[in-house]
Amino acid sequence: MKTLLLRRWKxxxxxxxxxxxxxxxxxxxxxxYILAGLLGKPGENWAHITEYMLLDYALESLLLTGGTVVLAxxxxxxxxxxxxxYDYPLRRFFSFVxxxxxxxxxxxxxxxxxxxxxxxxxxxxxxxxxxxAVNQNYFDVMSMKGAIIIFSLFLFPYVYLMVRSxxxxxxxxxxxxxxxxxxxxxxxxFRVALPLSTGAVVGGASLVAFEVLNDYGVSKHFGLQTxxxxxxxxxxxxxxxxxxxRLAASLMALIIGIFVIERLLRRRKRYHIPANRxxxxxxxxxxxxxxxxxxxxxxxxxxxxxxxxxVQLLIWAWWTFEDVWNEKFVGMLSxxxxxxxxxxxxxxxxAVVASNVNRQWRSPxxxxxxxxxxxxYSIPGAVLSIxxxxxxxxxxxxxAGVYAALGLGHNKLVLSxxxxxxxxxxxxxxxxxGYNAMDSGFDRIGNKYSEASRTMGNGMTATFxxxxxxxVKGAVLAGGIMVFLEVVKELPLTLLLRPFNFDTLATKAxxxxxxxxxxxxxxxSLLIIALGIGSVCLYHWLGRRKS
Amino acid sequence: xxxxxxxxLRYAYGGGRDNVFNGFSLSLEKGQTAGLLxxxxxxxxxxxxxxxxxxxxxxxxxxxxxxxxxxxxVFVQPERRxxxxxxxxxxxxxxxxxxxxxxxxLRGMSRPERRKVVGEMxxxxxxxxxxxxxxxxxxxxxxxxxAFARALAPRPRLLLLDEPFSNxxxxxxxxxxxxxxxxxxxTGITSILVTHDREDAEAxxxxxxxxxxxxKRETVSAPEPAVVRL
Numbered sequence: 001m002k003t004l005l006l007r008r009w010k011x012x013x014x015x016x017x018x019x020x021x022x023x024x025x026x027x028x029x030x031x032x033y034i035l036a037g038l039l040g041k042p043g044e045n046w047a048h049i050t051e052y053m054l055l056d057y058a059l060e061s062l063l064l065t066g067g068t069v070v071l072a073x074x075x076x077x078x079x080x081x082x083x084x085x086y087d088y089p090l091r092r093f094f095s096f097v098x099x100x101x102x103x104x105x106x107x108x109x110x111x112x113x114x115x116x117x118x119x120x121x122x123x124x125x126x127x128x129x130x131x132x133a134v135n136q137n138y139f140d141v142m143s144m145k146g147a148i149i150i151f152s153l154f155l156f157p158y159v160y161l162m163v164r165s166x167x168x169x170x171x172x173x174x175x176x177x178x179x180x181x182x183x184x185x186x187x188x189x190f191r192v193a194l195p196l197s198t199g200a201v202v203g204g205a206s207l208v209a210f211e212v213l214n215d216y217g218v219s220k221h222f223g224l225q226t227x228x229x230x231x232x233x234x235x236x237x238x239x240x241x242x243x244x245x246r247l248a249a250s251l252m253a254l255i256i257g258i259f260v261i262e263r264l265l266r267r268r269k270r271y272h273i274p275a276n277r278x279x280x281x282x283x284x285x286x287x288x289x290x291x292x293x294x295x296x297x298x299x300x301x302x303x304x305x306x307x308x309x310x311v312q313l314l315i316w317a318w319w320t321f322e323d324v325w326n327e328k329f330v331g332m333l334s335x336x337x338x339x340x341x342x343x344x345x346x347x348x349x350x351a352v353v354a355s356n357v358n359r360q361w362r363s364p365x366x367x368x369x370x371x372x373x374x375x376x377y378s379i380p381g382a383v384l385s386i387x388x389x390x391x392x393x394x395x396x397x398x399x400a401g402v403y404a405a406l407g408l409g410h411n412k413l414v415l416s417x418x419x420x421x422x423x424x425x426x427x428x429x430x431x432x433x434g435y436n437a438m439d440s441g442f443d444r445i446g447n448k449y450s451e452a453s454r455t456m457g458n459g460m461t462a463t464f465x466x467x468x469x470x471x472v473k474g475a476v477l478a479g480g481i482m483v484f485l486e487v488v489k490e491l492p493l494t495l496l497l498r499p500f501n502f503d504t505l506a507t508k509a510x511x512x513x514x515x516x517x518x519x520x521x522x523x524x525s526l527l528i529i530a531l532g533i534g535s536v537c538l539y540h541w542l543g544r545r546k547s
Numbered sequence: 548x549x550x551x552x553x554x555x556l557r558y559a560y561g562g563g564r565d566n567v568f569n570g571f572s573l574s575l576e577k578g579q580t581a582g583l584l585x586x587x588x589x590x591x592x593x594x595x596x597x598x599x600x601x602x603x604x605x606x607x608x609x610x611x612x613x614x615x616x617x618x619x620x621v622f623v624q625p626e627r628r629x630x631x632x633x634x635x636x637x638x639x640x641x642x643x644x645x646x647x648x649x650x651x652x653l654r655g656m657s658r659p660e661r662r663k664v665v666g667e668m669x670x671x672x673x674x675x676x677x678x679x680x681x682x683x684x685x686x687x688x689x690x691x692x693x694a695f696a697r698a699l700a701p702r703p704r705l706l707l708l709d710e711p712f713s714n715x716x717x718x719x720x721x722x723x724x725x726x727x728x729x730x731x732x733x734t735g736i737t738s739i740l741v742t743h744d745r746e747d748a749e750a751x752x753x754x755x756x757x758x759x760x761x762x763k764r765e766t767v768s769a770p771e772p773a774v775v776r777l
Binding site: 173174176177178180181182183184191192194196198280460 | 581596599600601602625626627628629630634638640641642651652654698701729737771
């Protein structure tokens, strides 16, 4: 036993595993600090919070998340099935356009829509000019219902994307079997395509849930009492970090609970669906009125989830361009790009190392490391920032002597006031994005090339640069792009952890919007969307080139 | 008139210009088992898909049991053709039990009737005791028999089998070949079986249709394929 362990150790110990272990420990630290916070003495406001607010926060968060998950999944599944199984005019155009809402962060959509639909907004003004009297109740988006609709409109692509790629790769022979056995299209969808896609739907829906739980912008703008909003309130309103920490821990417990339930529900129906070897699904041509119905439905979704808000933002940006575009704005733009690029480099470094280690060893330990590294994405930004802040404060405390020796003065907070903290938090939160991209990249090439290289006398590092990297560079690029996009859109983490006077496009847009300067918020918002569209296009193109 | 009639068939992948079939014809008598033999890429599986209605020909006629399935402005959708297909990877629905899979194609029947047919079918392929199992809990040979039972349950006019032996171990092959031959005889169904192995075809089929080898675009377009009657 002992010799076996020793042998394993010799086989596996090396710079690669050490780096990946360090990454996992760093990624885990903030969560540990949060959970440790539960052990300490509760803060002064905690009794008040648990008595009067906690249940409301939990219910409101659950309702918002649950409602969005259901509505977004419905839209994602229907649109995926429509574009995979049927052919109708403009289908290829729509199947791409349905990805674009991902470029619009929900908080931008929220203030765009609420302003568009307000009494003085473009929609009601236009209707009045047309002589239509409207009931204000129909235009009130700033409610729970409105928030669910807005989240669903802009988050459904997560479900759409996963279900579409599942159906394209795996469903052909099942769907064709069902057709040959005499089933009509509806029955094929409900009896075969839908149940088979359960895994993909759950995957996409959990991304939607994480996004909603992470959100701060929408719930703040609409005045919803969610967990994240509550954390902000206790942190910045009551200056009670202990209670904020406890709130964060409760939310984490809620999320872990959801994970466990999902596992239990699916335990009895686990099977592996192999990729189809046969031809992809032949699309059935829709004709006549049904085809028009498909076009109208697709256009409706595309308009609401992309074109309308973008056109409105373009108009506002046109009105306010001179007001907003100045030297400070350019500085802020470069800030955004700078932190994004730093984060991409750090994230992709750890993602590449950890996924390479994991695919070589495939041991329970390396799998656990992989899971830990990708845990950050399921922790809402506000929760994670509290953990990160706690870590950095304690590091600063420990380094006080060093700071004093360097002549920086006593009791100085150096790291926790710097960009290092923001980039660290980003990296933890988005490591999952990079890691998953690398994991599937390595999965696609398999181990045989690197094993061949190892037997020819190249070490792990030489093999990586000579053999693996050229083969997975598409995955590195794709992962990097996704991380970049996430950082550019990120709001709650940045708001909580940024150094004084540091603004990104996202925080600036948010700040304008919360100061009721909605029109001024259009320009930074549009830049975020443009960067997002660029990333989505590049990603789409990379995917095309691979297949 | 023959039971299965294909004439003047034209088809190209993805609407491209390179024809897979260019004026292809074929006829088959009722109750016959035909083996479609040829190298990979010669269009065997494509022919099955055209017969099943999963793809539409550019031109030509397909008639099965005296009914025109494709030709002129007629195109009958796969769910209305009454053609059974056993897929190469079986395509047993993984979220349904074997019994549910077999019952899937049975509609317009009362519950007891359906249960009776499922029982008969599973009995025929000797899987009575496996009705409640899921496909991933069966061996390769059992999966194939289940797929066979599922395809036969709705009593199709024509049964198509795509490479039925490609997923099986070599030492199982002989016994499964024998079984399949017996099942086809027993049901008396007209069937077409695609294979690249001449031995398979000779062991099971009454007729062998050779898909010409070589450059597929030129040779498959030969109007009359070589037909060997055994």
